[in-house]
Amino acid sequence: MNSAPLSHAIHIGIAELNRRGTNFRPNTSSLFAEFSMSSGSSGVIAFAPENAEDGNRQGYDLVRLSAPDVPNLDTTVSDIWECAKEHYGLTAAAAITGAGGIPISKLRLGHKVYPGSSKYTNLVSHFGLKFFPMATLPHGSVSARVAKNTFGTIRVFGIVGRALPFVAVGLAVFDAVSIGMCAYEARNGK
Amino acid sequence: MENDNGILAQKDQVIEAVIDIFVRVIGFIERENVSRFTNPAKDFHIDTDDLSLFIAEVEKHFHISASQSEWFSIDGTIEGVASIVLHHLSK
Numbered sequence: 595m596n597s598a599p600l601s602h603a604i605h606i607g608i609a610e611l612n613r614r615g616t617n618f619r620p621n622t623s624s625l626f627a628e629f630s631m632s633s634g635s636s637g638v639i640a641f642a643p644e645n646a647e648d649g650n651r652q653g654y655d656l657v658r659l660s661a662p663d664v665p666n667l668d669t670t671v672s673d674i675w676e677c678a679k680e681h682y683g684l685t686a687a688a689a690i691t692g693a694g695g696i697p698i699s700k701l702r703l704g705h706k707v708y709p710g711s712s713k714y715t716n717l718v719s720h721f722g723l724k725f726f727p728m729a730t731l732p733h734g735s736v737s738a739r740v741a742k743n744t745f746g747t748i749r750v751f752g753i754v755g756r757a758l759p760f761v762a763v764g765l766a767v768f769d770a771v772s773i774g775m776c777a778y779e780a781r782n783g784k
Numbered sequence: 785m786e787n788d789n790g791i792l793a794q795k796d797q798v799i800e801a802v803i804d805i806f807v808r809v810i811g812f813i814e815r816e817n818v819s820r821f822t823n824p825a826k827d828f829h830i831d832t833d834d835l836s837l838f839i840a841e842v843e844k845h846f847h848i849s850a851s852q853s854e855w856f857s858i859d860g861t862i863e864g865v866a867s868i869v870l871h872h873l874s875k
Binding site: 702712727733749 | 836838
């Protein structure tokens, strides 16, 4: 599987965010420790702070996701990776650098379209709808207020899918989960 | 007449349930800002995937499965959503 160690993935994520214009310089040691201590979660996402552009670049907000409601995967890592590539035509690099945000037909992915709304979604939001539909930012939080006004959603994966530059240091972690989900979907014919 | 009243009462119940689901799924809209005439896609700034989730939760709650063409056939109001539910419940 074309994956990087966690510390490397964090550095890649931060570099990608900065390359895309988010001036974000979190404490990587602390971030690494937070991710490492999240083994009980199925995914962790670090959000750049809202006021990163104003000089508060050291901090970050973490959202931990509880385990999705799927059985344990009885498959090898390489099976999972092959599945992901065949099923969605992804590469690890592509997933990290934004293929997750490419528009894809909702109908093709099995989602219904509300009248008068867009027929397209993206892979990140799709996985979120499928496995973490009610994973939202804390009600009343500053992040939730900003997300609501900016993106029209407080769903974590809705935000990630719409605004990769805004968030997504933890995308490498999420990527491993999403590929696992892909394998589960393929095996179960979904 | 009694039958008509019963149908209207059922329709009102379904509309209330649909509004409850909408408010719960979207998570940042107050219930008092939603009525049977609300069109979520037009009246609020909502990510369209959240509206897909809204459809999924409505179908799950009422144990129905409407086709995409049925969803496209309504006017997009809460009352329109309720009409699809009622149509399927009457089958």
